[in-house]
Amino acid sequence: MIKGALNGFTTAWKGLSLTLKHFFNAKADKTIKSVEHSGYFDQAEGIVTVQYPKETIPVPEVGRYQLHVEINDCIVCDLCAKICPVNCIDIEAIKATEAIGKTSDGSVKRLYTPKFDIDMAKCxxxxxxxxxxxxxxxxxxxxxxxxxxHISDLNYKFANMTEAEAEEKRQALEQQLAERQAAKLAALKQDNKE
Ligand code: SF4
Ligand code: SF4
Known part of the structure; x- marks a missing residue:
């Protein structure tokens, strides 16, 4: 009987001490620590109940979650689409008739982006x-x-041009190419006459 009572007491104490540990740890700081911080791997400690969405569990800085494209800084090089192993990036480019500005890192932009879709359902x-x-x-x-x-809503669209604007840019490019071709032919004819 004494052995049974002791066993019951030990078990109850184990459960209670675990509850108390979580109770006091729940006061732990829940701010996100950077990966260089010595307590980086302990940061989930102390979280008992997360009052989501007011509170969220800290996520690692280097974690991989939803993609975002800062489209004004995109030079439409297509490298991201080419390297994607599952082909979930769909980009359309229209060559501009002249430089159209610079990105925040100073790269010159020469292409418009009427389409820049990332299908996060495939990513x-x-x-x-x-x-x-x-x-x-x-x-x-x-x-x-x-x-x-709906799953189709996971196809995120980052382009910031309307179809009418895209069509206008396509026509401007076609006109420029036609003018250049005409100028080349005229120069050839002139050469043949001389
Ligand atoms: S297309 Fe735009 S987002 Fe993709 S790699 Fe080139 S610059 Fe970056
Ligand atoms: S699978 Fe996703 S994360 Fe990987 S390259 Fe494609 S879009 Fe980027």
């Missing part, structure tokens, strides 16, 4: 697209809880 979160981008405009954000009503 395998490898992060390769973010490593090849020369202007670092495609990044993995810390957003992990975006939910959608």
């Amino acid at each position: 395998m979160y490898c992060g390769l697209c973010t490593t090849v981008c020369p202007t670092e405009c495609i990044t993995m954000t810390s957003e992990y809880d975006r939910s959608v009503a």
